[in-house]
Amino acid sequence: MAVRELAEEVLRPSAARLLESMRDIGYSFESALADIVDNSISAGATHIAIVNDLDGLGRPYLGILDDGRGMDPDELTEAMRHGSRSPSEVRAEGDLGRFGLGMKTASFSQARRLTVVSRKGGRLVARRWDLDYVIDNDEWLLQKPDGDELQRMPLVDQLRGDGTLVLWEHLDRLDAVGPAPEQAYAAINELFDTARAHLALTFHRFIAPESSDGVERIAMSINGAPIEALDPFARLMHPQSDAHEVEVVGHGGSDIVVQAFTLPHHKRLTLEQLEQLELGDSLVQTQGLYVYRARRLIAGGTWLGLARKAELTKLLRVRVDVPTSLDAEWSIDVRKSRVRTPAVIRDRLRPLIRRMTESAKRPYTYRGTKQAAAAGLPLWERVEERGAVRYQIRREHPLISTLQESVGTHAAVEPLLLAMETTLPIEALFADVAGNPQIVRQHEMDAAELEQMLAAFVEAMAPGKDTLPAAIANTVLSTPVFAAQPSARSVLERLRRIED
Numbered sequence: 001m002a003v004r005e006l007a008e009e010v011l012r013p014s015a016a017r018l019l020e021s022m023r024d025i026g027y028s029f030e031s032a033l034a035d036i037v038d039n040s041i042s043a044g045a046t047h048i049a050i051v052n053d054l055d056g057l058g059r060p061y062l063g064i065l066d067d068g069r070g071m072d073p074d075e076l077t078e079a080m081r082h083g084s085r086s087p088s089e090v091r092a093e094g095d096l097g098r099f100g101l102g103m104k105t106a107s108f109s110q111a112r113r114l115t116v117v118s119r120k121g122g123r124l125v126a127r128r129w130d131l132d133y134v135i136d137n138d139e140w141l142l143q144k145p146d147g148d149e150l151q152r153m154p155l156v157d158q159l160r161g162d163g164t165l166v167l168w169e170h171l172d173r174l175d176a177v178g179p180a181p182e183q184a185y186a187a188i189n190e191l192f193d194t195a196r197a198h199l200a201l202t203f204h205r206f207i208a209p210e211s212s213d214g215v216e217r218i219a220m221s222i223n224g225a226p227i228e229a230l231d232p233f234a235r236l237m238h239p240q241s242d243a244h245e246v247e248v249v250g251h252g253g254s255d256i257v258v259q260a261f262t263l264p265h266h267k268r269l270t271l272e273q274l275e276q277l278e279l280g281d282s283l284v285q286t287q288g289l290y291v292y293r294a295r296r297l298i299a300g301g302t303w304l305g306l307a308r309k310a311e312l313t314k315l316l317r318v319r320v321d322v323p324t325s326l327d328a329e330w331s332i333d334v335r336k337s338r339v340r341t342p343a344v345i346r347d348r349l350r351p352l353i354r355r356m357t358e359s360a361k362r363p364y365t366y367r368g369t370k371q372a373a374a375a376g377l378p379l380w381e382r383v384e385e386r387g388a389v390r391y392q393i394r395r396e397h398p399l400i401s402t403l404q405e406s407v408g409t410h411a412a413v414e415p416l417l418l419a420m421e422t423t424l425p426i427e428a429l430f431a432d433v434a435g436n437p438q439i440v441r442q443h444e445m446d447a448a449e450l451e452q453m454l455a456a457f458v459e460a461m462a463p464g465k466d467t468l469p470a471a472i473a474n475t476v477l478s479t480p481v482f483a484a485q486p487s488a489r490s491v492l493e494r495l496r497r498i499e500d
């Protein structure tokens with residue numbers, strides 16, 4: 001009788017090969033750092049310091065030090081396990097973890113040796129994965145440095161209260177940048193520049209929370225220099241962005257909160273502010289959705305395929321807050337750098353996004369109309385009809401009615417207005433604005449023209465008087481063509497006495 005083979009057997013992965021191949025799942029230096037910072041935030045840290053230096057033997061190391069709740073020996077051992085938590089486990093609201101892998105995979109992507117030292121309730125404990133040790137033994141051998149070795153380790157002396165130090169040594173990925181020390185030094189500096197910008201953006205809602213975020217401020221630094229928050233929505237900038245209404249998309253008992261912001265027009269920003277908001281690219285490229293999971297930025301500057309990146313929507317940025325309870329559906333990857341939106345949510349987002357991009361095009365194509373909607377006397381108006389958009393001259397504008405009255409007949413004025421409307425050089429305008437918006441200028445009035453125009457407005461609004469009611473004066477002055485002229489008020493006051 002043939003021996004029946006067992007229907008199954010235990011097949012363990014090779015520790016050596018698995019660990020080595022896990023190094024290349026695609027972390028960048030900055031995304032690896034961000035993953036370690038995630039853990040510190042989840043542990044309730046309020047100070048997170050990133051430090052790099054050379055150890056006693058002149059080898060570079062990098063440490064991430066926090067004052068979070070720390071771990072006791074058992075917790076630390078468990079934390080070192082690959083897959084310490086299940087991805088299907090729903091995380092607490094402020095927990096930025098996901099797969100129970102981040103600390104290990106992120107660290108190995110940059111270093112061959114990961115030591116985690118933690119202090120909790122006065123007790124200091126360390127655990128270490130050394131890639132070469134694991135490979136030599138082809139076994140998951142977790143080391144437990146203690147005594148003198150522990151005390152001599154870099155940065156351990158800074159772990160005074162509760163907190164955790166994640167130490168990366170044997171930074172072979174940095175060795176690759178060049179043999180000469182100054183080459184390595186330059187490369188590290190460049191990496192840190194990129195990392196600083198990445199962390200400033202990824203964690204801006206922790207570094208500089210808005211009051212509505214309801215979280216405590218967390219201080220982060222790189223080699224002692226504080227990381228300043230980089231807020232893509234210009235909420236804390238002057239001028240500030242315009243906040244659109246908050247929209248809530250309910251799904252499976254959880255709320256996805258969506259809010260659009262229109263950035264201040266580039267003409268109102270300093271060069272430095274503009275550069276900051278460009279996030280290392282152009283406004284066109286960085287427009288779109290910014291998806292946050294538990295306030296941590298996962299993906300930014302993408303429409304997730306729901307809209308096109310257009311010149312006309314380049315000031316539009318949309319904040320999407322996704323709770324951790326929807327992790328499974330949003331398929332957030334291990335590196336937390338990619339999201340896949342579930343089809344049901346895409347379908348709910350699509351009309352929202354369309355409405356937002358449509359309304360974003362409006363003020364940008366003709367800012368005057370938007371401002372005039374609130375105040376002033378616009379000459380042009382934007383008309384949307386049966387899916388088409390056209391611009392027309394408002395027949396009820398005071399200058400137009402005055403003209404019609406003085407000519408004595410509508411018939412004489414109307415052809416001129418029609419001619420202007422039907423020959424508006426839309427395509428040339430669009431090409432110029434899309435090509436280089438900075439060079440497109442409205443005709444700039446000189447002082448005489450300003451006075452002439454103001455006089456015409458005033459005469460049209462209150463003919464034959466030498467006073468002007470303040471309400472009318474304000475309406476005139478808020479008209480975009482005058483609002484942009486600092487001297488308009490004094491000119492107006494010279495023309496007419498303003499009365500309350």
Ligand SMILES: Nc1ncnc2c1ncn2[C@@H]1O[C@H](COP(=O)(O)OP(=O)(O)O)[C@@H](O)[C@H]1O
Nearest residue numbers: 039040043079097098099100101102103104164
């Ligand atoms: N800085 C830290 N302070 C306290 N606990 C930590 C820290 N870093 C990691 N841990 C613990 O280690 C566990 C594993 O971390 P990680 O591998 O990043 O997976 P995840 O963040 O997905 O849980 C965390 O769930 C947490 O319990």
Ligand SMILES: [Mg+2]
Nearest residue numbers: 039097102103
């Ligand atoms: Mg983590």
